[in-house]
Amino acid sequence: TSKPWLPAHDYSGGVRKKIADLYSNEPGFEIYTSTPLYEQKLASSIFCLAPTGAGWGRRAVLATIFGCIPVIIQDNVEQSYQG
Numbered sequence: 001t002s003k004p005w006l007p008a009h010d011y012s013g014g015v016r017k018k019i020a021d022l023y024s025n026e027p028g029f030e031i032y033t034s035t036p037l038y039e040q041k042l043a044s045s046i047f048c049l050a051p052t053g054a055g056w057g058r059r060a061v062l063a064t065i066f067g068c069i070p071v072i073i074q075d076n077v078e079q080s081y082q083g
Contacts, residue, residue, distance in 0.1 A: 015051040015073045042066035049073070 023029040035041060039062075042048055048063035050070035063070040 013052060016049070019049060019051070039066055042068045047071050 020031050024031050030041065030045075032038075032041070042063055043066040045068045048059070048068040048070055050057075050060040050063055050072045052074040060070040060072055
């Protein structure tokens with residue numbers, strides 16, 4: 001079935017699309033492209049996907065600010081807290 005809300009295959013190296021394809025119907029997973037409740041969703045989640053995309057690190061930083069553990073999927077990018 002077509003899922004028009006999914007990002008293009010090559011966006012984020014295909015990671016976001018692959019995660020959505022694998023887990024969008026699984027219990028406990030919530031996948032959004034846009035929601036006015038974004039900060040509330042981050043704050044109420046334990047883990048938040050932080051793949052590469054339109055600029056690295058934004059999702060990881062937002063997840064951390066709202067108390068969510070970022071699941072970082074970004075090849076060859078050193079994170080600011082990585083030593």
